[in-house]
Amino acid sequence: HRHQLNVMFVGGPNQRKDYHIEEGEEVNILFCIAWGCYCFVISSLFFFKSLILSSGQMFLLPARIPHSPQRYANTVGLVIERKRLTTETDGLRYYIGETTNVLFERxxxxxxxxxxxxxxxxxxFSSSQYRTGKPNPDEIVRETPFPLNNTTVMVPFSLQVWLNDHREDLIRKKSLRPFGDNFETEVVIFGPGITKEGGKNADIWIWQMEGTSIFMTEGKTLTLESGDSLFIPAKMTFQWKRTEGCIALCIAQDPMRKRPYA
Structure with missing residues (x-):
């Protein structure tokens, strides 16, 4: 899906030295077809940090952090991020050797x-920076369009283990947020119950993980079985009825929830 919400499956291998920077957040869930994992290398002000994502694990990457996904063979990852606002800027940069000094960026x-x-x-790869390993003295070093984020990034965790630890809470509370409520991205795991939505300002993606649920909108009824997913466009009104034994993951990224720069 590539709309207000971009839902992508990306496969390995993918070894790279560039670092991507964006003003929005990114949700990653790894599925391994055969074996392996992938490494998320993150750049902070003075050092690099590697996050190892194993099969079935997930994490949320905060906005404005330089990152370089290293996807290994036989892996498939689910990546979810939103469409950029017209006022937002992305960056791509390379560093000098193993330092955090910028060699090249656009x-x-x-x-x-x-x-x-x-x-x-x-x-x-056609530049003097690549040939020499040194910045081009003729290029003016400019400030980044926004301050980079030096926050501590969460440790990836197993989605299945999280579910097993919170099943009773899901039955009692009907829904839980594994990442909390301090991010722009809303990741909610639902248990049995009914949700009525009056038209959210963002796309919604649902993954029916266990059991079944019934989705109703504008005279249409859909039954979601375990393993199904559903993309819901922004502004759509609907009713979502989840039966006993239902576990469903729901993700939305409303830019109105974008956090101010610290």
Missing amino acids: WFYCDDLGTQLIPIIQEF
């Missing part, structure tokens, strides 16, 4: 990351 409005990164990467 800033751009991102409409399609899959196609827009290619010419920037090609430009880098």
